[in-house]
Amino acid sequence: KNQVEQSPxxxxxxxxxxxxxxxxxxxxxxxxxxxxxxxxxRGPVSLTIMTFSENTKSNGRYTATLDxxxxxxxxxxxxxQLSDSASYICVVRTNTGNQFYFGTGTSLTVIP
Amino acid sequence: xxxxxxxPATLVQPVxxxxxxxxxVEGTSNPNxxxxxxxxxxxxxxxxxSVGIGQISSxxxxxxxxxxxxxxxxxxxxxxxxxSDSGFYLCAWSRLNRGNEQFFGPGTRLTVL
Numbered sequence: 001k002n003q004v005e006q007s008p009x010x011x012x013x014x015x016x017x018x019x020x021x022x023x024x025x026x027x028x029x030x031x032x033x034x035x036x037x038x039x040x041x042r043g044p045v046s047l048t049i050m051t052f053s054e055n056t057k058s059n060g061r062y063t064a065t066l067d068x069x070x071x072x073x074x075x076x077x078x079x080x081q082l083s084d085s086a087s088y089i090c091v092v093r094t095n096t097g098n099q100f101y102f103g104t105g106t107s108l109t110v111i112p
Numbered sequence: 113x114x115x116x117x118x119x120p121a122t123l124v125q126p127v128x129x130x131x132x133x134x135x136x137v138e139g140t141s142n143p144n145x146x147x148x149x150x151x152x153x154x155x156x157x158x159x160x161x162s163v164g165i166g167q168i169s170s171x172x173x174x175x176x177x178x179x180x181x182x183x184x185x186x187x188x189x190x191x192x193x194x195x196s197d198s199g200f201y202l203c204a205w206s207r208l209n210r211g212n213e214q215f216f217g218p219g220t221r222l223t224v225l
């Protein structure tokens with residue numbers, strides 16, 4: 001069964017600290033994996049996309065990793081800011097058809 | 113540049129009333145269009161997607177329906193709302209290629225009382 005699981009479900013960190021969010025998937029055949037940031041009451045916005053051949057990709061203070069063998073991805077946030085408070089959603093796309101599989105997200109709260 | 117609009121932003125409706133949510137995309141042609149529902153504490157659930165005018169695929173059986181009367185217009189409807197229809201409804205579009213990144217609208221918060 002194609003699934004995407006994210007952990008932790010929620011996370012509270014101090015401003016300036018780093019954190020890592022996890023995404024494990026069983027989706028097959030794999031096409032790509034995206035991390036989205038969703039501010040409260042808004043639509044998700046793409047942060048990074050990872051394809052099968054990519055291990056690491058950065059977007060400012062966000063760094064995503066992908067291990068296609070173990071089917072795991074992580075999103076590392078460096079020097080967190082209050083504006084990083086949001087839900088982070090992992091989405092995996094299959095190669096067959098127009099199928100996207102969404103994780104339930106990690107709710108991150110950055111406190112001063 | 114492309115933009116996606118949804119309205120209304122918030123809606124409070126009584127049980128049994130009809131529903132119509134509208135989504136429009138600007139700046140692109142022949143997009144793939146999607147309707148998602150996000151319940152509190154839950155992930156995004158795909159409701160409908162469309163690859164062209166009049167072409168609608170339903171992902172889950174439910175009380176809702178979708179229509180695409182124009183290339184860049186996607187409408188989510190219901191004849192009689194249920195309490196369980198409450199949630200955050202997101203419209204999204206994607207190009208056929210380019211890794212199929214989905215661009216999401218601002219969402220509609222629906223509360224059914």
